[in-house]
Amino acid sequence: MADGQLMERPIELEEIHVLKAELQELRKDCGQLDAELRSSKRSLNSAKVRHGELKKKVQLREAENNQISEKLGSAEKEFMELQQWRQKAKQQVQQVKDLQEGIEKEQQDSDAHIAELREVVERKGRPKTAKALEAEEAHGRREALDDHCGRLQILRDYIKGALPQMDPDELHELLKSREPEEDDWKPQDPESLDASADRIIAELQKQHDKFIKELVDKFNSIIDKKNNNLKRINKGLFISSLLRPEKCALSEHATIREILDDAAALCRVRCAQNARFPKETIRMGGSGESEGSEDQ
Numbered sequence: 001m002a003d004g005q006l007m008e009r010p011i012e013l014e015e016i017h018v019l020k021a022e023l024q025e026l027r028k029d030c031g032q033l034d035a036e037l038r039s040s041k042r043s044l045n046s047a048k049v050r051h052g053e054l055k056k057k058v059q060l061r062e063a064e065n066n067q068i069s070e071k072l073g074s075a076e077k078e079f080m081e082l083q084q085w086r087q088k089a090k091q092q093v094q095q096v097k098d099l100q101e102g103i104e105k106e107q108q109d110s111d112a113h114i115a116e117l118r119e120v121v122e123r124k125g126r127p128k129t130a131k132a133l134e135a136e137e138a139h140g141r142r143e144a145l146d147d148h149c150g151r152l153q154i155l156r157d158y159i160k161g162a163l164p165q166m167d168p169d170e171l172h173e174l175l176k177s178r179e180p181e182e183d184d185w186k187p188q189d190p191e192s193l194d195a196s197a198d199r200i201i202a203e204l205q206k207q208h209d210k211f212i213k214e215l216v217d218k219f220n221s222i223i224d225k226k227n228n229n230l231k232r233i234n235k236g237l238f239i240s241s242l243l244r245p246e247k248c249a250l251s252e253h254a255t256i257r258e259i260l261d262d263a264a265a266l267c268r269v270r271c272a273q274n275a276r277f278p279k280e281t282i283r284m285g286g287s288g289e290s291e292g293s294e295d296q
Contacts, residue, residue, distance in 0.1 A: 026117045033110045040103045047096050054092050058085050151175045156200045226262070 065081050154174050157163050166174075 023121065026120065030114055030117050033106075033113060037103075037107060037110055040106055044099060044103050047099055051092055051096050054089065058089050061085050152200070156204070159200055160204065225258075 062082065062085070151174070154163070154171075158166075158171060
């Protein structure tokens with residue numbers, strides 16, 4: 001993992017079950033709030049209907065009072081009854097207003113709660129903390145970096161010849177970004193592609209030079225070691241050790257073993273060069289003449 005990036009802790013199975021249970025409870029609460037909202041709306045409609053009925057009753061009462069006042073001629077009594085009915089009507093109107101305000105408040109609370117539930121569902125149960133937000137941001141950057149590295153690896157393999165032959169359109173399709181918002185992807189300009197190819201070629205050339213240098217250094221060290229052993233053999237430094245290996249020094253065991261291995265390999269090569277090929281019988285025109293193969 002690159003420096004500066006946080007490792008995202010995987011969600012355990014138990015936490016997933018707990019989050020699923022919490023999500024089901026939240027959905028149940030949301031359903032209850034919706035049911036209460038529908039009930040409140042029905043109550044408001046019934047209150048409006050009652051208000052209309054009461055208004056009609058008030059009008060009927062006023063008409064009846066007018067008839068009674070006309071019949072009895074008691075204006076004071078009619079006025080008092082009218083005031084009472086008006087007071088009752090005002091009380092009913094105030095009750096309707098209070099009920100409507102309560103319904104609006106419950107609607108706002110329900111909308112806010114539903115928005116919170118949707119946010120929890122979208123976040124898949126992860127808490128909305130600073131570390132969680134930072135982890136999500138780091139995860140997004142890591143995904144973008146992995147996608148970019150993957151496309152660069154494809155381009156590098158294509159330059160090395162590790163990929164099968166393909167058309168430029170197929171290569172562009174492989175190099176296309178996999179981000180969902182980049183549906184209208186367009187091929188990059190040739191200059192940027194050439195720059196990327198040059199960087200990859202330079203990196204491959206650097207690795208090749210390093211490998212060749214290590215190979216040459218290893219070959220030179222082996223040759224120098226063998227030449228040094230050959231000089232010591234010519235000077236007779238290993239004669240006693242070769243004649244009686246059990247008495248040689250412990251530090252010379254590896255060198256003696258290498259010398260014996262080289263001598264055995266040289267003997268095998270000489271034996272292979274001096275070996276005769278098996279004779280083959282060649283029949284010419286049905287005759288019994290045979291020729292021996294030449295000795296190599």
